[in-house]
Amino acid sequence: MAAAARFLLKSAASSKASINNITKGVRSGLGLTLLRLSPKCDPHARTQKRHAAHFTFQPDPTPTEYGQTQKMNLFQSITSALDNTLAKDPTAVIFGEDVAFGGVFRCTVGLRDKYGQDRIFNTPLCEQGIVGFGIGIAVTGATAIAEIQFADYIYPAFDQIVNEAAKYRYRSGNLFDCGSLTIRAPWGCVGHGSLYHSQSPEAFFAHCPGVKIVIPRSPVQAKGLLLSCIEDKNPCIFFEPKILYRAAVEQVPVEPYYIPLSQAEVLQEGSDVTLVAWGTQVHVMREVANMAQEKLGVSCELIDLQTILPWDTDTVCKSVAKTGRLLVSHEAPVTGGFAAEISSTVQEECFLNLEAPIARVCGYDTPFPHIFEPFYIPDKWKCFEAVKKMINY
Amino acid sequence: AATLECPVIFFCRNNGYAISTPTNEQYRGDGIAARGPGYGMMSIRVDGNDVFAVYNATKEARRRATAENQPFLIEAMTYRIGHHSTSDDSSAYRSVDEVNYWDKQDHPISRLRQHMVSRGWWDEEQEKAWRKQSRKRVMEAFEQAERRLKPSPDLMFTDVYHEVPPHLHRQREDMWRHVKQHREQYPLEQYDK
Numbered sequence: 368m369a370a371a372a373r374f375l376l377k378s379a380a381s382s383k384a385s386i387n388n389i390t391k392g393v394r395s396g397l398g399l400t401l402l403r404l405s406p407k408c409d410p411h412a413r414t415q416k417r418h419a420a421h422f423t424f425q426p427d428p429t430p431t432e433y434g435q436t437q438k439m440n441l442f443q444s445i446t447s448a449l450d451n452t453l454a455k456d457p458t459a460v461i462f463g464e465d466v467a468f469g470g471v472f473r474c475t476v477g478l479r480d481k482y483g484q485d486r487i488f489n490t491p492l493c494e495q496g497i498v499g500f501g502i503g504i505a506v507t508g509a510t511a512i513a514e515i516q517f518a519d520y521i522y523p524a525f526d527q528i529v530n531e532a533a534k535y536r537y538r539s540g541n542l543f544d545c546g547s548l549t550i551r552a553p554w555g556c557v558g559h560g561s562l563y564h565s566q567s568p569e570a571f572f573a574h575c576p577g578v579k580i581v582i583p584r585s586p587v588q589a590k591g592l593l594l595s596c597i598e599d600k601n602p603c604i605f606f607e608p609k610i611l612y613r614a615a616v617e618q619v620p621v622e623p624y625y626i627p628l629s630q631a632e633v634l635q636e637g638s639d640v641t642l643v644a645w646g647t648q649v650h651v652m653r654e655v656a657n658m659a660q661e662k663l664g665v666s667c668e669l670i671d672l673q674t675i676l677p678w679d680t681d682t683v684c685k686s687v688a689k690t691g692r693l694l695v696s697h698e699a700p701v702t703g704g705f706a707a708e709i710s711s712t713v714q715e716e717c718f719l720n721l722e723a724p725i726a727r728v729c730g731y732d733t734p735f736p737h738i739f740e741p742f743y744i745p746d747k748w749k750c751f752e753a754v755k756k757m758i759n760y
Numbered sequence: 761a762a763t764l765e766c767p768v769i770f771f772c773r774n775n776g777y778a779i780s781t782p783t784n785e786q787y788r789g790d791g792i793a794a795r796g797p798g799y800g801m802m803s804i805r806v807d808g809n810d811v812f813a814v815y816n817a818t819k820e821a822r823r824r825a826t827a828e829n830q831p832f833l834i835e836a837m838t839y840r841i842g843h844h845s846t847s848d849d850s851s852a853y854r855s856v857d858e859v860n861y862w863d864k865q866d867h868p869i870s871r872l873r874q875h876m877v878s879r880g881w882w883d884e885e886q887e888k889a890w891r892k893q894s895r896k897r898v899m900e901a902f903e904q905a906e907r908r909l910k911p912s913p914d915l916m917f918t919d920v921y922h923e924v925p926p927h928l929h930r931q932r933e934d935m936w937r938h939v940k941q942h943r944e945q946y947p948l949e950q951y952d953k
Binding site: 464465467468469471489491492701702731732733734736738739741742743746748749752 | 778779780781785786787847848852853910911913915916917920927928931935938939941942945946947
């Protein structure tokens, strides 16, 4: 019934007089009246519950080498990185849909008040224009930070990214470049995002030499990696796991710091299976590693890839040479997903080390579903089964 | 549509906002209707809150589109009173006064009701009764819908293509094999078999 109440609240907003027959409620600023639920409605009907998240966020230990820290969630760590950038780089500008009031995920809250409307501003609703405009700014040498509201909406900008941004330096023989362009976009499943608010499009861009692709797993990682992307002299795409915007909270350094690109991080050492993931899926895999240890006595080495392109083949291959088994997992559909690239390279480099076929636990080859999300995502149970299968191969 | 001379109506509902972005940050030209002539397309701007104006414009556009094989552009001007979505609080970017003006002074339903009342086609009593009845019907529909189970997870694999290709058959089998082995981890009771 909660859904019904919300629906009627919204329609009530357009005509206050519609409330006449509803028993007493509370009026708020826009004349909305809270609907008293009819006694027949069961607010706890099992069809009403939103499912709990499929993972538990694990904060990393507070970094000590970057100075004073502050408790921040993921969107706040992004704001902090952007704030640092606008403060020290007078050419930096941030633009995109709805960024002026703070953004649909609050990543740019307070920045326009602090730095002015010439540095943080809305664009029309046109992704091709957002990126095209960003390329133009970057070519002049200024620092362009473009926001695409959801990674699902990035495709109108695909031509600008692939044919313009990625090839700018190459086609001009290094006379010109748009290296000071960074594109940010919320990424990945969120429980209720369905077809167009859940996508992980990294594989489309992995096929495009000339751009870099980076995906953080946490607030501390996000700020350090985003600052590196902004400094990096190549156009970068930075995907932010939206399900972590509020759920991931850590102590994050207040001053700028830089986490290097194209260096995968070994989060946990192990001897039997290498687990590779990025973004939200790193936390799923952490649980899988624990399950493998507890239930199977299997020791997993967990790697956060962080940079998808160019990716750190050395770290992954070195790990698989040691363990002999590899599981790669991502939400994006399995066919042509980035796990396929990793799998192919690893079998080239580590063929004789492999004890079992490389496993990929990924989304199915369908659009990201709405109501079927719990069955679609590569959850810890599917990953655990894959580990078991490799061990028993 | 213009170069191929198609009987198409392009209907643009201009409600003043795209989430937090007002139209003056969206374009600087004379709205959407003014773009039609650039395409060689007949265009009209209409008061979107006047149900008869919209009806008449659309009826005429349809008549001419089919009679003359050319497209028409209709820009219906209105105002988005509600928030963009349940994830939006529009008080963050516009004043309550602005919203109240449109809610009270220029609301399509209120305008129609007042017109009907002035013609003697409607009155307060009918209004009360209709609202009560409507609310009841909506609530009943909600309750009935919420009692229904969600569709079977089999349907996750259909309608990707016209036919279900072999690899999707295999993935569906993999899914069920896995889910049956771990039943307690999946909310199967909420879904149709």
